[in-house]
Amino acid sequence: MSTQLLLRFDSFDQEAFDSDAENRAHAGLTLLQMWREGSATRWALLSVNDGEKARAWLDQAKALGHGPAEAHFLETA
Known part of the structure; x- marks a missing residue:
């Protein structure tokens, strides 16, 4: 079973999202x-x-x- 995280951003800043890539990676998250x-x-x-770590x-x-x-x-069924 694998786990995914589905996120919704109502206002999105691509530059801020990209600059947070290293923090996401350290939290075990992959886009x-x-x-x-x-x-x-x-x-x-x-x-x-x-x-x-993701939480x-x-x-x-x-x-x-x-x-x-x-x-x-979400987890695969």
């Missing part, structure tokens, strides 16, 4: 897909290698004010 919905919303699907990264991103509007941890 699999990115989708655009309308002009501002972005969806990102990430592979999760360490759920605890800590997500909590920190939200605390810093640049986290996603929604986050869903």
Whole structure:
């Protein structure tokens, strides 16, 4: 069973997202897909290698004010 993290960003800053790549990698997250919905919303699907580190990264991103509007941890069925 594998785990993914689906994120929705209502306002998306590509430069900020790209600059956070190293932090995501240290949290065991790998970007699999990115989708655009309308002009501002972005969806990102990430592979999760360490759920605890991924949750800590997500909590920190939200605390810093640049986290996603929604986050869903999903497992393959």
